[in-house]
Amino acid sequence: MRPSRTIDLSTGLFVLLGFAAMLFLVTQITNREFSLSTGGTYRVNAQFENIGGLKVGAPVSMSGVTIGRVESIGFDMDALKAAVTLRIDGRYNRIPEDSDASIFTAGLLGGQYIGITPGGAEESLHDGSRIEFVQDAIVLENLISKYLFSQAGKEKAAEPSPQE
Amino acid sequence: MTGLGAELLASGRGFVQNVGATTRFLLHLVALTPAGLLRFRLIVEQIYNAGALSLVIIMTSGLFVGMVLGLQGYDLLQRFGSEDSLGTGAALALLKELGPVVTALLFAGRAGTSLASEIGLMRATDQLSAMEIMAVDPMRRVVLPRFLGGAISVPLLTAVFIAVGLFGVQLVGVQFLGVDQGSFWSQMRGAIELGDVTEGLIKGVVFGVACSLIAVYEGYNAQPTAEGVGRATTRTVVISAVLTLILDYILTAIML
Numbered sequence: 001m002r003p004s005r006t007i008d009l010s011t012g013l014f015v016l017l018g019f020a021a022m023l024f025l026v027t028q029i030t031n032r033e034f035s036l037s038t039g040g041t042y043r044v045n046a047q048f049e050n051i052g053g054l055k056v057g058a059p060v061s062m063s064g065v066t067i068g069r070v071e072s073i074g075f076d077m078d079a080l081k082a083a084v085t086l087r088i089d090g091r092y093n094r095i096p097e098d099s100d101a102s103i104f105t106a107g108l109l110g111g112q113y114i115g116i117t118p119g120g121a122e123e124s125l126h127d128g129s130r131i132e133f134v135q136d137a138i139v140l141e142n143l144i145s146k147y148l149f150s151q152a153g154k155e156k157a158a159e160p161s162p163q164e
Numbered sequence: 165m166t167g168l169g170a171e172l173l174a175s176g177r178g179f180v181q182n183v184g185a186t187t188r189f190l191l192h193l194v195a196l197t198p199a200g201l202l203r204f205r206l207i208v209e210q211i212y213n214a215g216a217l218s219l220v221i222i223m224t225s226g227l228f229v230g231m232v233l234g235l236q237g238y239d240l241l242q243r244f245g246s247e248d249s250l251g252t253g254a255a256l257a258l259l260k261e262l263g264p265v266v267t268a269l270l271f272a273g274r275a276g277t278s279l280a281s282e283i284g285l286m287r288a289t290d291q292l293s294a295m296e297i298m299a300v301d302p303m304r305r306v307v308l309p310r311f312l313g314g315a316i317s318v319p320l321l322t323a324v325f326i327a328v329g330l331f332g333v334q335l336v337g338v339q340f341l342g343v344d345q346g347s348f349w350s351q352m353r354g355a356i357e358l359g360d361v362t363e364g365l366i367k368g369v370v371f372g373v374a375c376s377l378i379a380v381y382e383g384y385n386a387q388p389t390a391e392g393v394g395r396a397t398t399r400t401v402v403i404s405a406v407l408t409l410i411l412d413y414i415l416t417a418i419m420l
Contacts (some may be wrong), residue, residue, distance in 0.1 A: 004205075007208065010212055014212070014320065015211070018323050029352055
């Protein structure tokens with residue numbers, strides 16, 4: 001048996017290393033930066049016809065900078081639309097009220113996120129306000145069917161009608 | 165035919181009996197735990213034996229598991245042109261599966277065997293009976309500190325394994341293969357929730373309890389012969405490994 005002081009020392013080192021590793025895992029590789037930011041956050045609502053594959057926790061970005069996250073996604077039975085609540089970092093508190101929110105896809109395989117394009121109004125978004133101008137997620141099937149229908153329409157127009 | 169049937173029945177009964185005895189053993193240990201925690205020195209000694217001495221093998225394995233993950237992940241992802249997601253994929257794999265499971269398997273091989281053979285040898289050389297004669301409860305004095313030391317060590321070892329593994333992924337992916345460092349980390353941070361980390365640590369806790377329990381149970385109930393101790397050691401590794409994999413499926417199904 002080794003002297004107990006050596007044992008204490010290496011056990012202490014081991015335990016500290018273990019906890020340091022846990023701390024590293026919790027703080028460095030997860031997306032918890034917003035709960036740690038000091039400026040607080042505020043909520044903004046938006047209603048979409050179609051949110052595609054948007055998920056809770058998806059980033060909200062403006063000019064590519066992440067300014068918040070999607071907090072909840074629900075369905076508004078009165079408007080018959082998807083109701084999305086965004087939680088935005090309090091540092092970004094002067095976003096014009098008439099800004100518009102669109103659902104984009106990050107990369108080919110990436111998840112979907114909400115991009116905010118600033119408007120020009122004097123008033124800014126505040127807690128509980130609603131973004132009026134929205135653009136839905138692009139659904140590939142809709143695009144294809146639109147394209148096919150427009151092609152069919154063109155062909156019909158190009159065909160000379162038998163009456164003439 | 166009847167002989168075979170009877171034998172199957174007997175072995176099935178033996179299995180169920182073993183499960184029952186192990187459960188009773190666990191409950192006994194849990195009941196002793198509050199009092200056992202006061203004997204802090206004994207537990208520290210066992211954390212040293214089971215944890216600190218396993219650190220080197222855990223870190224080496226973690227590094228190489230991470231590096232292989234970096235190579236394989238890169239090879240797979242660059243076919244889709246999304247090698248920037250390497251960090252996300254590797255971190256999820258390490259956190260949720262590889263970290264806890266490989267740590268538990270290594271722990272069973274490195275520390276579980278030494279626990280089982282140590283206690284088994286104490287049984288074989290009548291040290292446990294001698295303690296009983298001196299009115300020292302061997303469950304409290306010998307088994308409980310080893311069990312607690314193991315159960316405390318495994319989650320810590322798991323965290324170390326995952327952290328070192330991520331370093332390995334980063335080493336191969338970013339330094340050797342040229343994945344962009346910024347997107348490696350930012351995509352990882354964007355995709356990984358706190359829940360993923362806790363899932364891995366919960367698995368570490370459960371595997372730690374399971375592997376330590378099997379080791380001390382097998383050692384304590386070993387046949388008091390040289391052969392019996394050897395058999396107990398083998399059984400410890402086999403049962404711990406299989407149990408870890410079965411528990412892993414159940415835990416994943418619950419937490420997914």
